[in-house]
Amino acid sequence: MLKKRELLLSEERQQFSEDETMVPVLTSRKASELPVNEVVCVLQADLQLGLTQGEVSRRRAYHGWNEFDISEDEPLWKKYISQVTRASR
Secondary structure, rough: OOOHHHHHHHHHHHHHOOOOOOOOOOOOHHHOOOOOOHHHHHHHOOOOOOOHHHHHHHHHHHHHOOOOOOOOOOOOHHHHHHHHHHHHO
């Protein structure tokens, strides 16, 4: 499954030019400090309509999939709790 996603990402990256403007990265900490309307503005999103499929593909090609890296010896809940506690510091 991971190999298939890596292949899809490499194909998607080829579709976009290197100089294309990408949406800024907004950390969870910074996002939690801003009002919702500012987060939406920074992320260039639409609360009512969401993102178009084309925009989803473009962002995924640039940023990758929104996934956790989980090792066999680390349960998902532990990984999640670690990220939440790290973001609140």
